[in-house]
Amino acid sequence: MQHRDAPWWTDATVYQIYPRSFADGNGDGVGDLAGIRQRLGHLADLGVDVIWLSPIYRSPQADNGYDISDYDDIDPLFGTLDEFDALMGEVHALGMKLVMDLVVNHTSDEHAWFEQARSSRDDPKRDWYIWRDPLPVGPDGRGEGTDAAGTPGAGTFPTAWRSAFSGPAWTLDEATGQYYLHMFASKQPDLNWENPALRQAVYDMMNRWLDRGVDGFRMDVINHIAKDPASLEPGARGFVMGGRIHDHLREMHRYVFASRTDRELITVGEMPGVTVDDAALFTAQDRHELDMVFQFEHVGLDHGPSSKFDNRPFDLVALKRSLGRWQDGLADAGWNSLYLGNHDQPRSLSRFGDDGAHRYESATMLAAVLHLHRGTPYVYQGDEIGMTNAGFTSIEQYRDIESINWYAEEVEAGADPEVLLESLRFRSRDNARTPVQWSGGDAAGFSTGTPWIEVVANHHAVNVEADRASSDRSVFDWYRRLIALRHESPVVAHGRFEMLAPDDDRLYAFTRTLGDEQLLVLANWSGEPYELDPALHPVLRRRSVPEVVLGNVPHGIGSLTLAPWEVRVLRA
Template structure:
């Protein structure tokens, strides 16, 4: 075994635990049914008590909310329903006073169509902002297989878009503009036009905006779909014969490393936390290392969010679920743990605002909800990398029992279903209800459950939350879990403390022991002479674990377990359903 951890460069963001806040659903302070910045300030002590080191704040910028704030109309203003810039400054100060750092969401692949840049760009074909976005003339339908009837254009326009790309939210990735008689690119919603990073003025304006926020005292950025900012030359069509889809054309473009290198030189600093969301999977490891290697050899991002493990149950169709097994999941993590052992750093997550609740997806949200929630937490907090906690994860919050299409708010759920209904591919929502329930991003966006009151303490009882509150708030809520020493919340608190006490959990090498086992995931973490053994049983049944010969009979201390599991040596043991154990090898 080669030791990498002992030589690792120490950074605060490697040792941190990051807590993600989706402001719209965290805490409503003014009774309008929408979470806000003053509500987050109210809960600053809660975050400090949990023990987190950094908050990642989802977008709070001025936005018309076509995609819940990821369509930004003004990067230097706060959305009215979230509060004011003074409120944001008070939040920054409240967190910093408690020793908690703050990173902001950077959304610069696209803007809102209400951003001044796009309003000007759309005004005429020859104005100075035209090249801030991707404008192209349409094509003659005879040159392609595309059907003009599939596009929302006036009857007098007999043309189709510049290419056949599809939006990631469903439907075409191009929108026709009658005023200038050209099409603009939007890889997401039609109200989210893509910025053209080939235009130097775009890059200058983005870097200046980033500097402005850093001067206001933030500690870094989470960079939304940052590997989409470079588009391929000529914007070629997809290639179904060779299984090349829109996402394959759009990700990791030819100039993305040039743009990020320029960002590194202009804005980034190794002391800032910069995490890039890298849409698409699987990513070649050499590409990942390019993104995370310090300059000038690399792009200098602290870490990336890859999508490999959160696409494990997704098929080609937006609403297709596929089966997966534990060896497949572990193989993905093993690849990344090994691949970034020498260069780069891992981000560790199952949950975020774009993913279903982890205990419903990877665990058992019924009989073994608490046990499996603790096991998943044990995994993420004992691997090599920086753990991210998404709000409510520390309670073991579950998916929401959506019953009708009207219950959903997310365009990524609604658009594909509405398109399928309009195209006659399905006759009713009931045909896809179970899949929508399992996959929707709205599962993560239901309100934080603070207590067992009507709206879970999220908003005023006489108000109406912007999205439904999970009925299980009566038993799964902060108030109840803080009063229960055996709760998921207290387990998370213990894990966070444990990580601060043991450098081996941060910098130690990772070595898997049972990579092919259908229910056991076991590994060691080693830093110099310090060693831990992690044993996890992913399943509703019992599983026998026999330690390898190198560890058999070794003296051990049980550091943490989701069952009572005192031990003074490493011996064969029958693990109970969803049991997790972490041993300190003495």
């Protein structure tokens, strides 16, 4: 039930598909468009409104498709343009929308643009990428610049930037004698958004996809397209977002979206490092930049000082402080994207809950807490059945370039391989990239061939068939009820958010209020029973049993004791 003149996506739910791991339709071990088409009924039953596809463009697959060599074609690994059109038609016929991943901070080094750019310093497309001369080398053979580790006078790299995938963020092109910038893998050169011809080429490409019928874009690391000029000067330590980002996004809106008022479109910007104040600007509807952003603050709280692989213990108070600040900061201007996991994060159940004895309870508790915040919730494939981390025990089982590079670099530096593998077991992106577990059979029903990455060993018990057949412990059914509640109850999408007991390290409690209607959410984020304080909320002091909207531990309803990982949603 859409509230007044609110945009359609405020009461929508988005489902992310990582295509190579969703469903394999041709038996080659890699998920594809045919597999997605075969499983659309699963998503329609779930009730989601939008399907977001991670990249399926033509690509050498150095970073699983986030290195694009042709924006206008589908990689044969996944299918053809005709198959894409068929998929899109079926998605629309089922009442859902289809969103493409847009990766325009960088391309593949095999993209025609980059091949032209590196052919000559005088090529017209040279300036479509970011190039710098090597810094001079002194008489002693030491560079006058800064090396990739930040040591002055130790190298000729133009700046001290490090790639997100380990190693320097600059690679020397021997033929032309200049370094090109790549914030990610060396096969992913960064585009130069200061070049107007490059920007127009991107807008033209986006318009071609919208003309084809897609319903919007999730924009990969889109704030990285604007580099602060000072951060590209010799010796600079790393990326700083430039102020031109707002100009670029408003220009994008003018050239791509402004004239399409007859379409219900959505734009989502992935933006590492943005603040609440940044997001309020990016998502204010009168500024015409983006509809919502993905921020990373809450999923960085358990990262240690050295890297994301340096694991800190989970801190519920810190999580509540972070998510609460974003709820308050975007309450009157802007909009939140709600997520705990995606293709770049460990499985949320293994990271934040109990993926063993209380798998059902913690999976459903996490889902309820997420979906009942103010914002648009994102379901990552497999979360709707409580999938867990991979549990890999050797580096040979991993496929993720970030994980493999980090492991190799740390081993070379003398680190204990077993300690490194333990970090990867918790943190690697491959935890979320194992095949969706459709059944307990061979390859978890994902493929009739050998999957490109191993399936999780628990697929015999954790799979779609088994979960949907359960009469009282179906994670899928819980997600379906949460999505339906958002559609039916305006207070879920539009109500004011208020955090309760912010300093409690086991209880996650909040209210959502719209007019005379209020929901009270009580979640025990622990494996031990939790005694509720009646002073927390007036509804707990009433003699009558409150109306229960949702509860994952039925026998506990009406009691002041929350069972381990129990969540109750009460009408106050």
